[in-house]
Structure formats: structure tokens, C-alpha cells
Amino acid sequence: TLIEQSIERPATATSRLTGLRFTITAGPTREALDPVRYLSNHSSGKMGFALAAAAAAMGADVTLISGPVQLATPAGVKRTDVISAQQMHEAALKAAVNSDIFIGCAAVADYRAAEVATSKLKKGSSEQLQLNLIKNPDIIAAVAGLTKQRPFTVGFAAETNDVLSYARKKLTSKKLDMICANDVSQPDAGFNSDQNAVTLLWQGGEQTLALQSKAALAESLITLISKQFSNKSTTSEANK
Amino acid sequence: TLIEQSIERPATATSRLTGLRFTITAGPTREALDPVRYLSNHSSGKMGFALAAAAAAMGADVTLISGPVQLATPAGVKRTDVISAQQMHEAALKAAVNSDIFIGCAAVADYRAAEVATSKLKKGSSEQLQLNLIKNPDIIAAVAGLTKQRPFTVGFAAETNDVLSYARKKLTSKKLDMICANDVSQPDAGFNSDQNAVTLLWQGGEQTLALQSKAALAESLITLISKQFSNKSTTSEANK
Numbered sequence: 001t002l003i004e005q006s007i008e009r010p011a012t013a014t015s016r017l018t019g020l021r022f023t024i025t026a027g028p029t030r031e032a033l034d035p036v037r038y039l040s041n042h043s044s045g046k047m048g049f050a051l052a053a054a055a056a057a058m059g060a061d062v063t064l065i066s067g068p069v070q071l072a073t074p075a076g077v078k079r080t081d082v083i084s085a086q087q088m089h090e091a092a093l094k095a096a097v098n099s100d101i102f103i104g105c106a107a108v109a110d111y112r113a114a115e116v117a118t119s120k121l122k123k124g125s126s127e128q129l130q131l132n133l134i135k136n137p138d139i140i141a142a143v144a145g146l147t148k149q150r151p152f153t154v155g156f157a158a159e160t161n162d163v164l165s166y167a168r169k170k171l172t173s174k175k176l177d178m179i180c181a182n183d184v185s186q187p188d189a190g191f192n193s194d195q196n197a198v199t200l201l202w203q204g205g206e207q208t209l210a211l212q213s214k215a216a217l218a219e220s221l222i223t224l225i226s227k228q229f230s231n232k233s234t235t236s237e238a239n240k
Numbered sequence: 241t242l243i244e245q246s247i248e249r250p251a252t253a254t255s256r257l258t259g260l261r262f263t264i265t266a267g268p269t270r271e272a273l274d275p276v277r278y279l280s281n282h283s284s285g286k287m288g289f290a291l292a293a294a295a296a297a298m299g300a301d302v303t304l305i306s307g308p309v310q311l312a313t314p315a316g317v318k319r320t321d322v323i324s325a326q327q328m329h330e331a332a333l334k335a336a337v338n339s340d341i342f343i344g345c346a347a348v349a350d351y352r353a354a355e356v357a358t359s360k361l362k363k364g365s366s367e368q369l370q371l372n373l374i375k376n377p378d379i380i381a382a383v384a385g386l387t388k389q390r391p392f393t394v395g396f397a398a399e400t401n402d403v404l405s406y407a408r409k410k411l412t413s414k415k416l417d418m419i420c421a422n423d424v425s426q427p428d429a430g431f432n433s434d435q436n437a438v439t440l441l442w443q444g445g446e447q448t449l450a451l452q453s454k455a456a457l458a459e460s461l462i463t464l465i466s467k468q469f470s471n472k473s474t475t476s477e478a479n480k
Contacts, residue, residue: 033279035400036347036424041276070310107276111369119400119425129351131371160275160359184276185359 017226018059023095023151024052025106025139027067029085033131034117041107042184044192045069047156048105050218052077058222063095067106085109085136092139097149101229104140104155105180112136141174152229154178160185167201178202178228180221200224257300257466263335263391264292265346265379267307269325273371274357281347282424284432285309287396288345290458292317298462303335307346325349325376332379337389341469344380344395345420352376381414392469394418400425407441418442418468420461440464 026048031039045066052064053074064079065088073079080095082088085108096102111133144153155176157167160183167181181199188195188211197211200221209220266288271279285306292304293314304319305328313319320335322328325348336342351373384393395416397407400423407421421439428435428451437451440461449460 036281036398037279037349038282039273039277039279042278109277114368120398127375128354129373129375131373133369133371135367135369158276158360 015059017055017222020055020060020101020226020229021063021099022052022055022060022101022103023063023065023092023099024048024055024103025065025088025092025108026052027069027071028107029067029088029109029136030083031085031109031112031136032083032116033113034119034121036120039109039112039133041109042192043067043069043107045071046192046194046214047182047196047218048103049074050214051103051105051222053215054218054222057219058226060222063099065091065095065106085112085139089137089139089142093142093146096143096151097146099151101225102143102151102153103225104143104153106139107158108139109136138174140176144175144177152177152225152232154180154225156180156182158182158184164199164201164206167199171201171203177232178225202228255299257295257298257462260295260300260341260466260469261303261339262292262295262300262341262343263303263305263332263339264288264295264343265305265328265332265348266292267309267311268347269307269328269349269376270323271325271349271352271376272323272356273353274359274361276360279349279352279373281349282432283307283309283347285311286432286434286454287422287436287458288343289314290454291343291345291462294455294458294462297459298466300462303339305331305335305346325352325379329377329379329382333382333386336383336391337386339391341465342383342391342393343465344383344393346379347398348379349376378414380416384415384417392417392465392472394420394465396420396422398422398424404439404441404446407439411441411443417472418465442468 027045028041028043049071052062056062056074056076062077064077066079066081068083080091082091088108114132114134140155153176157170157179159166163181163183167179171179179201181201194214195211196214196217199206199208209217267285268281268283289311292302296302296314296316302317304317306319306321308323320331322331328348354372354374380395393416397410397419399406403421403423407419411419419441421441434454435451436454436457439446439448449457
């Protein structure tokens with residue numbers, strides 16, 4: 001098939017994505033409880049940075065929106081740093097409307113503190129504490145739900161159980177074009193590892209990519225995503 | 241005074257702390273909520289690692305107990321990595337009883353989740369979430385409260401307001417020998433910065449160390465702490 005050919009073909013054509021505009025989110029977000037404490041998610045940012053590097057190496061115009069990580073900006077990538085989910089939401093929507101393809105790879109915190117203390121909370125003598133949290137904006141659903149200037153939208157589902165089932169539910173409920181299912185219960189994949197294995201799902205198809213370096217995986221994912229985007233654009237044009 | 245002389249003297253005598261055993265904690269702790277989410281504190285670990293490096297460079301035998309940080313182990317330092325406050329508590333007490341001086345520089349999370357989910361919590365439709373937390377062990381108070389093999393115990397107080405007042409209260413309430421007060425509301429000091437300014441307090445004295453590199457500050461702190469330890473040991477001997 002065309003897809004398999006494009007995966008197997010080495011990335012010699014560095015300009016094959018020229019003109020294509022990607023926005024990619026990466027890393028965790030941090031939700032402050034007070035000036036010293038925060039709530040966060042495990043995420044090294046490596047997968048999102050690898051995707052940005054791969055797309056840029058293929059000639060795409062890449063905006064990378066990153067939470068707090070310890071990684072260098074890939075060559076040719078325009079980077080915006082954020083801390084919280086609200087900041088990432090704002091930056092992502094601003095960039096998304098000027099993008100062809102949006103990939104939400106960040107591990108965004110679902111909840112933030114209902115109230116953020118401006119000075120350090122004192123521990124007190126209580127053995128227990130109740131923290132009141134409120135839901136953060138759902139960035140990927142917001143992008144996929146855009147009615148104007150909506151980019152082709154790809155999400156990530158980091159799950160520990162029933163991975164494919166949860167991922168396919170998210171694909172539909174969030175109206176995504178594709179979703180990348182990542183089983184983060186595997187010790188040699190996901191999070192801080194330099195390797196990962198994922199299954200990319202879309203309406204009517206899926207493709208499993210075996211354990212490999214995040215750099216190699218990113219190249220395959222960018223190729224598959226671009227191909228699917230291109231198919232969808234062609235179909236849309238044909239239906240006009 | 242003797243103290244000022246020892247600070248001003250360059251650290252040419254690399255063996256002046258030979259035979260002295262330090263245990264130093266550094267970095268944040270992470271308290272898992274589920275396999276992907278956690279609660280943590282801001283801390284790069286730089287101050288604790290600088291203290292370990294300075295003590296080792298002066299010839300001391302140094303055990304460094306570190307939370308999750310992105311830092312290389314200083315030369316000559318024995319390092320133990322931990323994640324949670326409970327793990328740090330266990331490692332710290334084990335090392336403390338074989339130490340002359342214990343410095344608690346880690347930003348330990350005061351609370352952890354009352355229950356840790358073994359699979360990823362699903363967000364659900366609720367706009368609000370209550371997180372039930374329980375208090376973590378107070379590591380520095382546990383070390384200072386040892387009745388046998390108690391090391392000379394030095395704490396850190398990272399505060400955003402009434403810094404010296406809170407630090408002096410902690411010095412007394414936790415029965416510490418010294419405490420290092422750190423105003424983390426200053427943007428050019430503390431946390432992720434390579435510089436810091438602190439005030440070291442003890443019963444009957446204090447010394448402020450102006451903004452400088454964490455490496456230079458660490459050398460002054462190790463010198464002041466060792467001097468105070470030596471004074472106390474001499475007094476104890478004299479009183480026997």
C-alpha cells in the first residue's frame with residue numbers, strides 16, 4: 001500500500017512537507033497550588049520534540065508549544081514555552097488556526113487548584129488536607145471543535161489499561177482525525193524512555209508501530225499523519 | 241572572628257573536612273496520585289548538589305539523597321535516588337545515624353495522596369474534584385529528634401514571606417542545630433536559579449550570605465556549618 005511504501009522509504013526528500021504548517025504540543029503542564037507546590041503529569045517531552053524535529057527535517061513549518069521540560073529546541077522549530085494548561089490552551093488555539101496539522105502530544109493536567117495561594121501555604125497540624133480542584137480546558141477537543149480554520153487534529157491517549165478501547169472512544173468523542181494510543185504501563189516505552197511503541201487510529205483504520213527509538217517512531221508518525229491529511233484534503237476537494 | 245576568617249580563606253586545604261561524614265538531601269519529592277499524575281514542589285536540586293560538591297571537595301565523606309532532578313552526581317559523592325517523601329524519609333534516617341552532619345536541603349512534599357490509584361484515573365464529567373491528602377513524615381524533625389546516633393542537624397526553610405521569623409520558629413520547634421532561611425519569592429534566587437542568597441540561623445546567632453553563585457554559597461555554608469558543629473562537639477566534650 002501507499003502508506004507502507006512511504007514508511008519504508010528513507011527520508012531523503014527533506015522538502016516533501018514544504019509549505020505544510022504543523023503545531024505540536026509537548027511535555028507536561030504544571031498547575032500551581034501555591035508558589036512552591038504544584039500538580040503535574042509525567043512527561044519528558046521527548047515524543048513531542050521528536051515529532052517536531054521529524055516534521056521540520058521533512059521541510060514543514062513547525063510551531064512547538066512546550067510545557068516545562070529539559071530539552072533543546074530541534075533545528076528549524078519555532079518554540080513557545082508555557083507552564084500551565086490554561087497558558088497552553090491559549091497558545092495552542094492561537095497557533096492552531098494558522099496550522100494545517102495540529103498534534104496534541106502534551107500531557108496536559110486535567111485539573112488545577114480551584115484557588116492558587118499567592119504565599120506558601122503553611123502545613124498546620126492537620127494530618128489530612130482536602131484539595132479542591134477544577135477542570136482545565138480540554139485543548140485537543142477545543143482545537144478539533146473549531147468551526148473556522150480547523151486544522152487536521154491528532155491527539156495522544158496515554159493509558160495504562162484498555163488502551164485501544166479508550167483511544168478509539170476519544171477519537172470519536174473529541175472529533176479527532178487521528179489518535180495515537182500509547183500504553184504507558186510498559187516500562188520500556190512512553191514517559192522518560194527514549195523508545196516508544198504506539199498504535200495510530202483513525203476512522204476506518206489503524207496501524208501499530210513496534211517499539212523503536214522516538215526519533216524513528218516520530219518520522220513514521222509524521223509520514224502517516226501527513227498522508228492521512230493529504231487523503232482527507234483530496235477527498236474534501238473532490239466533494240466540492 | 242574565627243568564622244569570618246574561615247569564610248575568607250580560599251579552599252586550598254582540600255582535606256580540612258577529612259573524616260567528617262555528611263548526609264545531604266536535595267531536590268523535590270514526587271507524590272503519585274496515579275501512574276501519570278503527581279504532586280510536587282519546585283526544586284532543581286542545584287543548592288543541595290552544590291553543598292554535596294563543596295563538602296566532598298573539602299575532603300568530607302558525603303552521601304547525597306536526591307529526589308528526581310536533572311543533575312550529574314558531584315565528584316566523590318555517594319548518591320541515592322528516591323522519588324517520594326516516604327522513600328526519602330527511609331533513606332535519610334538510614335544514612336543519618338551514620339553521619340556527623342545532616343543537611344536537609346530537599347523540598348519534601350508535605351502531603352501525599354491518601355490513596356494512590358494503580359491505573360490512570362479517568363477524568364469523568366465532573367467540573368470539580370476533591371483530592372484527599374495525608375501528611376508525609378517530617379524528615380528533618382525525625383533526624384533532629386533521634387535519641388541515639390543523632391547527627392548535627394541543619395534544615396532549610398524556603399519561604400515567601402516572614403522568612404526569618406518562620407525559619408527561627410522552625411529552628412526551635414524542630415530542635416535543629418542550624419537552619420538556612422531562603423526567601424524563594426526573590427526571582428533571582430532559589431529554585432531554578434544558579435544563584436542564591438540565604439541567612440543561616442542558630443541559637444544565639446545568624447549570618448546573612450548575599451546573592452552569589454550556589455557553588456560559592458555552598459562553600460561558605462559548609463564552612464560555617466562545620467565550624468558550628470566543631471564548636472558544639474568541643475563544648476559537649478568539655479561538659480563531660
